[in-house]
Amino acid sequence: MNIRIQSNQTKFQKQITITGSKSESNRCLLLRALYPGLTIENLSNSDDSVVMEKGLEITSGTVDIHHAGTAMRFLTAFFAVKPGAEIILTGSKRMTERPIEILVDALRQLGAEISYENNQGYPPIKIKGKQIIQNKVTLAANISSQYISALLLVAPSLENGLILQLEGKITSVPYIRMTLSLLEELGVQTNFEANTITVKPLDDLPMQQLVVESDWSSASYYYSIVALCEVGTTITLSSYKQNSLQGDSVLQEIYKEFGVESSFKGHDLLLSKVKDVSKDTVINLDLSNAPDIAQTIAVSCFGLSIGCELKGLHTLKIKETDRLEALKAELGKLGADISVTDKTLSLKATSEIKPEVAIDTYDDHRMAMAFAPLALKVPILINDAEVVSKSYPDFWKDLNSLGFQIEDL
Ligand SMILES: O=C(O)C1=C[C@@H](OP(=O)(O)O)[C@@H](O)[C@H](O)C1
Numbered sequence: 107m108n109i110r111i112q113s114n115q116t117k118f119q120k121q122i123t124i125t126g127s128k129s130e131s132n133r134c135l136l137l138r139a140l141y142p143g144l145t146i147e148n149l150s151n152s153d154d155s156v157v158m159e160k161g162l163e164i165t166s167g168t169v170d171i172h173h174a175g176t177a178m179r180f181l182t183a184f185f186a187v188k189p190g191a192e193i194i195l196t197g198s199k200r201m202t203e204r205p206i207e208i209l210v211d212a213l214r215q216l217g218a219e220i221s222y223e224n225n226q227g228y229p230p231i232k233i234k235g236k237q238i239i240q241n242k243v244t245l246a247a248n249i250s251s252q253y254i255s256a257l258l259l260v261a262p263s264l265e266n267g268l269i270l271q272l273e274g275k276i277t278s279v280p281y282i283r284m285t286l287s288l289l290e291e292l293g294v295q296t297n298f299e300a301n302t303i304t305v306k307p308l309d310d311l312p313m314q315q316l317v318v319e320s321d322w323s324s325a326s327y328y329y330s331i332v333a334l335c336e337v338g339t340t341i342t343l344s345s346y347k348q349n350s351l352q353g354d355s356v357l358q359e360i361y362k363e364f365g366v367e368s369s370f371k372g373h374d375l376l377l378s379k380v381k382d383v384s385k386d387t388v389i390n391l392d393l394s395n396a397p398d399i400a401q402t403i404a405v406s407c408f409g410l411s412i413g414c415e416l417k418g419l420h421t422l423k424i425k426e427t428d429r430l431e432a433l434k435a436e437l438g439k440l441g442a443d444i445s446v447t448d449k450t451l452s453l454k455a456t457s458e459i460k461p462e463v464a465i466d467t468y469d470d471h472r473m474a475m476a477f478a479p480l481a482l483k484v485p486i487l488i489n490d491a492e493v494v495s496k497s498y499p500d501f502w503k504d505l506n507s508l509g510f511q512i513e514d515l
């Protein structure tokens with residue numbers, strides 16, 4: 107589905123409800139499979155959470171998790187430690203290009219039985235679930251935090267818990283802390299000091315409810331919209347927490363530089379445009395703790411005709427697509443002066459945005475959603491707009507409710 111979006115309204119007051127964080131949801135779903143006394147409130151309605159929930163119910167045969175990175179990594183650990191499970195775990199073509207060797211090697215150190223179906227180091231993989239007794243494992247922490255979270259999530263269900271020794275510079279740290287916080291909430295004892303993480307075993311759990319906070323990465327698109335609107339615009343998002351487990355809640359700080367103020371009214375998060383941004387602003391950020399908002403921020407800067415220097419982007423090349431090359435190509439089509447390396451992005455301030463340009467989305471939900479706010483400046487076309495369902499199936503409907511005109515092409 108290719109669409110054309112346009113918005114003539116640049117000042118409004120609106121309310122949007124976003125469903126639960128997909129990161130928190132996929133963790134809670136795995137924990138519920140291990141501890142059936144758990145119930146979950148405000149689950150994400152994302153495709154990634156749907157495939158995660160379905161995958162957890164299967165004990166033999168093939169599980170296809172499509173594009174869902176967390177589901178791929180979390181289910182690898184889940185099946186590996188589930189005695190009797192015999193699974194081939196696979197995904198989309200892109201998933202077969204996203205590395206998994208660090209996690210597979212770590213699980214093999216613990217005694218797991220996993221083999222590669224095609225290419226060494228990449229899905230699909232064949233897993234024969236076994237009882238795991240060993241508890242010490244060393245793994246690289248500089249490629250993806252998802253490998254670490256996968257091990258931590260199954261750790262309390264293992265006879266002797268786990269002691270992880272992390273090597274290299276730890277990336278996407280807030281996601282590791284999110285995993286540990288959720289375990290702590292259930293009463294699991296954990297410890298994270300320097301490069302060592304310890305998780306103690308937990309046999310049973312009394313009935314307990316986990317309430318998922320709404321998704322901050324999805325909120326980023328509204329930050330961008332408010333930033334591109336006139337002073338006086340407010341969008342209210344529900345339902346959020348001041349003490350979030352999600353690293354992307356750093357949006358509150360980051361978007362101050364874009365003239366957007368965040369405030370809470372109970373569990374409502376209010377985003378208000380309070381001042382215009384001066385044209386000589388250059389945004390300097392290290393996003394190694396919040397990689398999923400890099401596309402949103404780069405496009406916000408372009409839409410506001412300001413520059414940015416973004417670093418800490420080393421994980422972007424192995425996400426749904428190579429996000430650095432995708433940003434370079436698509437912002438370039440719109441007239442941006444952009445350059446990228448393997449871990450940085452540099453955008454120079456330019457004043458014009460070419461109208462009616464078709465943005466390719468590369469099977470990446472965040473490419474579609476990050477570019478949509480530019481419709482406040484010029485009519486824009488988005489190819490394969492349905493990709494948004496990976497994390498935010500209602501995105502276009504919600505944009506429509508803000509007054510964006512969306513036409514199928
Ligand atoms: O653990 C998680 O829920 C996630 C961790 C991050 O991945 P990396 O650690 O690979 O950067 C993030 O980009 C992804 O969207 C979700």
Ligand SMILES: C=C(OP(=O)(O)O)C(=O)O
Nearest residue numbers: 173174175176398425426
């Ligand atoms: C990188 C992402 O997801 P995953 O790695 O879980 O596919 C994302 O949602 O931006």
